[in-house]
Amino acid sequence: MASTFSFDVVSDFDRQELVNTVDQAIREISSRYDLKDTKTTVELGEEVITVNTDSEFTLEAIHTILRTKAAKRNLSQKIFEYGKVESASGNRVRQEIKLKKGISQEIAKKITKLIRDEFKKVQGSIQGDAVRVSSSSKDDLQGVMQRLKQEDLPVALQFTNYR
Template identity: 55%
Template sequence: MPSSYSFDVVSEFDQQELVNAIDQLRREVDQRYDLKDSKTKIDIKEDELSIVSLSDMTIESVKDILLQKATKRNLSLKIFDFQKIETIGGNMVMQIVKLKKGLSQEISKKLSKLVRDNMKKVTASIQGDSLRITGKNKDDLQAAINLIKKQEEELDIALQFQNYR
């Protein structure tokens, strides 16, 4: 039996599920009557999406479909950071959607302080873009998970708990 247990708090998403959601989005945009001739293009990069279309109303429709497809694929909606819609040449508009991945130092410090202040039997250490919680008792770690889950709504970031051992 190990002398201590730990888990990691991370903010990640499944890249393949995102690609699948974008593929479904493209198919639906091509098939829907109201979006068929809108010249809408959705490009995916490592850490952002770009949506280009004829009008901002079309972009809002595409955004709604994107959120639906992401929800069906079990992706948290908190990973999307929608930037403002910009006008580009040729009567086209574009919206950049940043993808949130990894815990920032500020959020890691906030979670670490929360755990240290409320739970004396566990320790929190920041490790790059994740936070490791360590304790001698699995029940204490479960309590730490519940404490962090309660705080998750205020943080506006999707949290996952990995490497529970």
């Protein structure tokens, strides 16, 4: 009985939850008294959210709304990467918020090094933008999951394909 168990460490988010988050944010922006006349637009693209509003003050309020709506829908704050604020036509400001998906090579190397150093009977291998973790003991794998949850990495981690 030399079977091995494994799971994948990925960084992803539920697209439908993000769509719902942006819809709720737009609804709140259009109904809030302090944001009603700002002619704010929030557009969700494939990999970016574009916010166009009248001042940096209202931009901060929109960030807060997006963050709270995302938190209520169990989306990590780490998926948002705020770009620089640009000035747009008509004394307005525009900002692109990139949506982070996937684990970069340097973070994947950091994860595999952590696994190698702390768990002797567990193997970690980089596979594209995910990390496959395998071991002959399910307990070791669960220990790795707990340890990775404690680590403060700049990406949101999920554990999939547990077998």
